[in-house]
Amino acid sequence: MFLSENTPLVAIDIGSHSIKMAQMGGTGKKFELLNFSVMPLKEDSIVDGVIREPDEIVETLAKMIKLEKVDTRYAVASIAGEAVIIKKIRVPKMTAEELKENIASEAEQYIPFDIDDVSIDFQLLESSDSEKSENPDTMEILLVAVQRDLVDSLTDILYDAGLKPAIIDLDVFAMVNACELGVDLETGGVVAVIDLGESFSHLNIIEEGCTAYTRDIPLGGNYCTKKLMSKFNLSHKEAVKLKLGKIPAELNDDEVVEVIVQSFEKIIDEVQKAFEFFSTTSKNPVERVYITGGGALIRGMESLFSHHLNTSVEILNPMKGIKVNNRKFDQGMIDTLGPLSTVALGLAARKFDYQ
Ligand SMILES: Nc1ncnc2c1ncn2[C@@H]1O[C@H](COP(=O)(O)OP(=O)(O)OP(=O)(O)O)[C@@H](O)[C@H]1O
Numbered sequence: 001m002f003l004s005e006n007t008p009l010v011a012i013d014i015g016s017h018s019i020k021m022a023q024m025g026g027t028g029k030k031f032e033l034l035n036f037s038v039m040p041l042k043e044d045s046i047v048d049g050v051i052r053e054p055d056e057i058v059e060t061l062a063k064m065i066k067l068e069k070v071d072t073r074y075a076v077a078s079i080a081g082e083a084v085i086i087k088k089i090r091v092p093k094m095t096a097e098e099l100k101e102n103i104a105s106e107a108e109q110y111i112p113f114d115i116d117d118v119s120i121d122f123q124l125l126e127s128s129d130s131e132k133s134e135n136p137d138t139m140e141i142l143l144v145a146v147q148r149d150l151v152d153s154l155t156d157i158l159y160d161a162g163l164k165p166a167i168i169d170l171d172v173f174a175m176v177n178a179c180e181l182g183v184d185l186e187t188g189g190v191v192a193v194i195d196l197g198e199s200f201s202h203l204n205i206i207e208e209g210c211t212a213y214t215r216d217i218p219l220g221g222n223y224c225t226k227k228l229m230s231k232f233n234l235s236h237k238e239a240v241k242l243k244l245g246k247i248p249a250e251l252n253d254d255e256v257v258e259v260i261v262q263s264f265e266k267i268i269d270e271v272q273k274a275f276e277f278f279s280t281t282s283k284n285p286v287e288r289v290y291i292t293g294g295g296a297l298i299r300g301m302e303s304l305f306s307h308h309l310n311t312s313v314e315i316l317n318p319m320k321g322i323k324v325n326n327r328k329f330d331q332g333m334i335d336t337l338g339p340l341s342t343v344a345l346g347l348a349a350r351k352f353d354y355q
C-alpha cells in the first residue's frame with residue numbers, strides 16, 4: 001500500500017506520565033474525533049524524556065490499540081526533550097535542493113551533538129523585507145536536529161506495539177497544530193503555548209502563525225510531586241492526589257497549596273527567562289499565553305501564570321476546536337481531559353505528506 005494524503009493515521013503521544021492516543025476524521029475546520037484514550041504509565045517508565053522501560057510502554061500501547069479497535073496501523077508520533085534542537089539560523093542563499101545537500105555542514109556549528117548522531121530537517125522561513133535588504137545573500141531557516149537514538153527508540157516501540165511509524169513529529173510543533181484547531185494564530189500578535197507535562201514544560205512561541213522559539217524546559221509536574229513527597233513524607237500516589245485537590249484532613253491546605261505554587265513558580269521563572277531571550281530576537285512581545293497539558297488541570301494554574309507573566313493566560317483545550325459526538329464520548333471526560341489531548345490532537349490533525 002502506498003501512503004497518501006488519505007492514509008488514516010493514529011496519533012500516539014507517549015508522555016512520561018501517560019500515553020494519549022487519538023484519531024480524527026474529516027479535514028481542516030471539520031475535524032471530528034473518532035478515537036481518544038489516555039492510559040497512565042508506571043512511574044519511572046520514562047525518566048527525563050529517556051525511555052527506561054520499553055516493554056511497559058509497548059504493552060500499554062498495544063492494549064490501547066486493541067481496546068479502542070484502532071483500524072489503521074500507520075502511526076504519527078512525536079518526540080521532545082533536550083535531545084531536540086530547534087533553531088532559527090541564517091544560511092547562504094540557495095535552493096531547497098541545494099540546502100538538502102548542504103544542511104549537515106551548515107547546521108554543524110549549531111548542534112551540540114556529533115553531527116553523525118542526529119537527524120536533520122529544516123523549513124524555509126520567509127524573511128521580512130527589511131531583513132532581506134540587510135542580508136540579501138542569506139536566508140532564514142528553521143533548523144530541526146534530533147538525536148537519532150531518540151527517534152530509533154520511539155520507532156522500535158511503535159513497531160513492537162504492531163504499528164508502522166509514518167511520521168515522527170515534535171511535541172512543540174504538534175502543540176501549534178492543536179492550538180490552530182480553535183485559535184487563529186496568524187493575527188493578534190505573538191502567542192506562547194506552554195504544555196505542562198510530567199518531565200517537561202514544552203514551550204512554543206508563535207509569531208504570525210509560525211514557530212519562532214521553542215524550549216523543552218526540563219521541569220514538569222513530577223518536580224511538584226517530588227516536592228510534595230518530601231515535604232509531607234508521602235508516597236508518590238498520595239502526593240499526586242494532592243495535585244488533584246484531594247487534600248486529607250491531617251494536612252494543612254495552605255501548606256499544600258504553597259508547595260504546589262512554589263514548584264510551578266520555578267517553571268514560570270524558566271518561562272520568563274525564555275520570554276526574555278525571545279524578546280532579544282523579536283520586536284514583538286508575547287501578548288497571549290495558553291497553558292495546557294496535565295499541569296493546566298491543577299486548579300488556579302491560569303491565574304498563577306497570569307499573575308507572574310503579567311499577560312492574559314487561558315487554558316488550551318483543543319477538544320473545543322473539533323466536533324465531538326456526545327453519543328460516542330462522555331462529554332464530562334472530554335471537558336476534563338481536553339488539555340491532556342493537546343499533543344495527540346495536534347498529531348492527529350496531520351496528514352501524511354512527503355515533506
Ligand atoms: N486532573 C489532573 N489534575 C491535576 N494534575 C493532573 C491531572 N491530570 C494529570 N495531572 C498532572 O499532570 C502531569 C502529567 O501531565 P501530562 O499528561 O501532560 O504529561 P506527559 O505528557 O505524560 O509528560 P511529558 O510531556 O513531560 O513527557 C502529572 O504531573 C500529573 O500529576
Ligand SMILES: [Mg+2]
Binds near residue numbers: 014016197293343
Ligand atoms: Mg506530554
